[in-house]
Amino acid sequence: MEERLIAMFTERFGEEQGKLMAEAIAFASRVHCNQKRDDGTPFITHPLTVASYLLDMGMDAPTVIAGVLHDTVEDGDNVQIADIEKMFGREVAFLVDGVTKLTKSGKQTYVTKKQEQTENLRKLFLAIAEDVRVVIIKLADRLHNMRTIDVCTPAKQIKKSKETIEVYAPLAHRFGMGAIRSELEDLSFRYLMPEEYENIKAQVDVQQKERLELLSSAMEKMKELLKEANIEGSVSGRPKHLYSSYRKMQRNNCTLHELYDLIAIRIIVDTVTDCYAALGVVHATWKPLPGRFKDYIAMPKPNLYRSLHTTVMDEHGIPFEVQIRTKEMHATAEYGIAAHWMYKEGRQSMTELDRRTAWLRQVLEADQDAEDSKEFVDNILKDFLGEYVFVLTPKGEIIDLPVGSTPLDFAYRIHTKVGHHCQHARVNGNVVRLDYKLKTNDVVEIITSNSQPGPSRDWLSIVKTQTAKNKIRQWFKHENREENIQRGREMLEEAAKRHGQSLTILMKPEYLADVLKRHNFATVEDLYSAIGFGGVSAGQVLHKLIDLHRKEERLDELKKRFEESEQELPKKPVHRANPKGIYVHGDPGMAVFFGNCCNPLPGDPIVGYVTRGRGVSVHRADCKNVQSLMQEADRMIEVEWALDEHTSFSATIRVFIEDKPGSLMEVSKVLLSLNVNMTDLSSRSTDDGYAAMEITCTVTGAEQLKMIIANLKKIKQVIDVFRV
Ligand code: MN
Numbered sequence: 001m002e003e004r005l006i007a008m009f010t011e012r013f014g015e016e017q018g019k020l021m022a023e024a025i026a027f028a029s030r031v032h033c034n035q036k037r038d039d040g041t042p043f044i045t046h047p048l049t050v051a052s053y054l055l056d057m058g059m060d061a062p063t064v065i066a067g068v069l070h071d072t073v074e075d076g077d078n079v080q081i082a083d084i085e086k087m088f089g090r091e092v093a094f095l096v097d098g099v100t101k102l103t104k105s106g107k108q109t110y111v112t113k114k115q116e117q118t119e120n121l122r123k124l125f126l127a128i129a130e131d132v133r134v135v136i137i138k139l140a141d142r143l144h145n146m147r148t149i150d151v152c153t154p155a156k157q158i159k160k161s162k163e164t165i166e167v168y169a170p171l172a173h174r175f176g177m178g179a180i181r182s183e184l185e186d187l188s189f190r191y192l193m194p195e196e197y198e199n200i201k202a203q204v205d206v207q208q209k210e211r212l213e214l215l216s217s218a219m220e221k222m223k224e225l226l227k228e229a230n231i232e233g234s235v236s237g238r239p240k241h242l243y244s245s246y247r248k249m250q251r252n253n254c255t256l257h258e259l260y261d262l263i264a265i266r267i268i269v270d271t272v273t274d275c276y277a278a279l280g281v282v283h284a285t286w287k288p289l290p291g292r293f294k295d296y297i298a299m300p301k302p303n304l305y306r307s308l309h310t311t312v313m314d315e316h317g318i319p320f321e322v323q324i325r326t327k328e329m330h331a332t333a334e335y336g337i338a339a340h341w342m343y344k345e346g347r348q349s350m351t352e353l354d355r356r357t358a359w360l361r362q363v364l365e366a367d368q369d370a371e372d373s374k375e376f377v378d379n380i381l382k383d384f385l386g387e388y389v390f391v392l393t394p395k396g397e398i399i400d401l402p403v404g405s406t407p408l409d410f411a412y413r414i415h416t417k418v419g420h421h422c423q424h425a426r427v428n429g430n431v432v433r434l435d436y437k438l439k440t441n442d443v444v445e446i447i448t449s450n451s452q453p454g455p456s457r458d459w460l461s462i463v464k465t466q467t468a469k470n471k472i473r474q475w476f477k478h479e480n481r482e483e484n485i486q487r488g489r490e491m492l493e494e495a496a497k498r499h500g501q502s503l504t505i506l507m508k509p510e511y512l513a514d515v516l517k518r519h520n521f522a523t524v525e526d527l528y529s530a531i532g533f534g535g536v537s538a539g540q541v542l543h544k545l546i547d548l549h550r551k552e553e554r555l556d557e558l559k560k561r562f563e564e565s566e567q568e569l570p571k572k573p574v575h576r577a578n579p580k581g582i583y584v585h586g587d588p589g590m591a592v593f594f595g596n597c598c599n600p601l602p603g604d605p606i607v608g609y610v611t612r613g614r615g616v617s618v619h620r621a622d623c624k625n626v627q628s629l630m631q632e633a634d635r636m637i638e639v640e641w642a643l644d645e646h647t648s649f650s651a652t653i654r655v656f657i658e659d660k661p662g663s664l665m666e667v668s669k670v671l672l673s674l675n676v677n678m679t680d681l682s683s684r685s686t687d688d689g690y691a692a693m694e695i696t697c698t699v700t701g702a703e704q705l706k707m708i709i710a711n712l713k714k715i716k717q718v719i720d721v722f723r724v
Pocket of ligand 1: 046070071141
């Protein structure tokens with residue numbers, strides 16, 4: 001294997017490079033000499049195989065050499081990137097570093113495996129953005145590991161397969177490497193869903209055999225027809241990949257029999273003109289199925305896949321798919337970005353290469369401030385490695401966006417400034433709403449205006465891509481901190497008001513410290529600012545504050561109850577009660593009524609005010625109306641509770657509760673169990689998923705009310721309860 005690799009390498013890149021290759025192999029053999037693969041073979045077979053894959057794919061010399069060395073820094077006890085650079089040059093060293101995990105070289109310690117994986121992916125994506133050859137080495141590495149995974153433990157098989165299907169197969173797809181993608185998918189599929197895999201494999205085997213027999217005559221005929229038409233080309237049957245068939249069946253909810261392209265015939269010709277000529281021949285001989293013709297030559301897929309697809313019927317009425325493409329298109333379809341090196345002299349230009357990694361640089365641009373690796377990696381996985389639609393700029397350039405994207409996502413993908421100043425959007429010539437969901441083949445035009453000073457805050461809930469979201473957040477963060485602080489403060493105040501809470505009570509230093517720590521903010525201004533630009537929701541902060549406050553209240557209550565139980569029961573009031581249960585000092589006979597403003601209850605500290613002609617109005621000592629009444633100090637009069645057990649009072653409480661079915665029921669149940677007589681109950685929904693209930697009930701005094709409130713607060717769905 002070693003000799004073959006050196007011989008082929010030398011033949012392609014010359015003697016001098018060949019020597020370097022031999023040195024690389026010798027070095028890697030030394031580093032890995034004590035290592036074995038899971039199947040017991042010497043470890044060195046792995047990097048050598050990876051290098052031979054890279055050579056077969058037509059990669060350049062530094063990439064193939066890096067393939068040989070790719071595990072030396074990660075696995076070697078004492079090998080540094082600097083050593084590689086000294087021996088094999090900067091380029092090779094960079095490529096090796098790009099595929100090397102952080103753990104060893106960086107000496108970081110991670111809290112979780114997941115976090116470690118995330119950090120490694122982030123490093124990998126950054127390296128790919130700088131040099132796309134990194135992804136090709138990484139995929140060749142993964143391909144060999146997956147091809148030999150049957151000797152690993154089941155746990156490792158599942159772990160590696162999961163990572164492959166979530167990250168590496170989509171990456172291969174992203175870079176147009178169709179052959180590697182399909183193989184990675186099929187290999188992972190086998191370990192992740194063994195039953196489905198076996199099931200579909202058995203079906204495909206039977207069907208492919210049947211259909212290949214049926215199609216062999218069609219293929220023979222096709223070869224003859226091409227010859228007659230003077231078109232140079234090869235015709236072959238193309239077996240369908242298992243995982244993509246499985247996905248298609250799931251997506252379209254159909255059986256294997258209904259997949260037209262289970263067997264496709266592939267025609268590979270020399271020129272684009274020949275592609276269309278061959279298509280003409282096919283359509284003249286077999287009847288095309290309407291709606292099945294796709295011209296990916298005129299309109300390549302975002303990953304630059306080009307080909308003609310059509311589905312026709314054979315003489316027995318059995319549909320089959322035909323794919324027509326040039327050799328170069330075929331190489332691009334199979335090897336994707338790697339075909340750039342294969343066709344270096346051809347049409348593939350550096351700009352095309354740049355375009356293939358433009359999306360990665362976009363994420364980098366949007367995330368320049370993101371310190372959170374998880375967010376960064378998630379953004380890439382969600383925005384770029386998931387399902388996408390592709391849309392067109394008015395100039396016909398293809399832009400791919402995740403399914404569910406809006407014109408705003410499109411605008412931000414074009415350029416950050418286009419996003420910020422987007423005024424409206426046209427799709428296929430018609431003005432659409434900014435939350436319009438883009439569809440494949442939509443032609444999207446963004447109209448910008450300088451009178452649109454910047455993004456609007458509700459855009460955050462419209463855009464689908466993380467990159468757009470981050471760009472909008474950043475605008476709010478950087479462009480107007482002062483404004484954000486102001487706005488954040490207002491938003492929190494509004495939220496408090498909506499929930500009938502007072503921020504002065506909730507913003508206790510010890511509660512705030514807790515909230516700041518939780519969100520990693522240094523100052524209250526930072527918190528306000530984050531609320532202002534949408535990084536943190538006001539409701540979230542408020543509920544945390546309420547929660548902390550409630551906890552403290554509960555503690556106080558317990559403490560008080562404990563203290564009370566230590567004391568003797570207080571003596572019953574000695575004064576003679578008037579019908580309202582109030583004793584008026586100095587004039588017990590005076591008529592008494594309660595202020596509507598504060599509805600005092602027995603137990604509340606109270607004061608009296610002598611009105612003109614209507615007797616004494618009784619208020620809670622802390623009633624805000626009392627403050628103004630105090631100006632007429634001579635009319636204030638001392639009053640005191642004087643009760644017998646039959647006096648009862650009306651009290652209103654407000655309950656904030658999650659607006660869910662059953663919430664109201666829970667409240668009623670508690671009141672019923674406490675034997676509370678309700679005289680009025682109303683409830684309305686607030687716009688953020690909560691309901692505010694007002695309950696008026698009859699109580700014997702402040703103690704009973706407190707007890708009711710305490711019991712209501714124990715209900716899971718209840719956010720807060722307080723006396724009105
Ligand atoms: Mn490896």
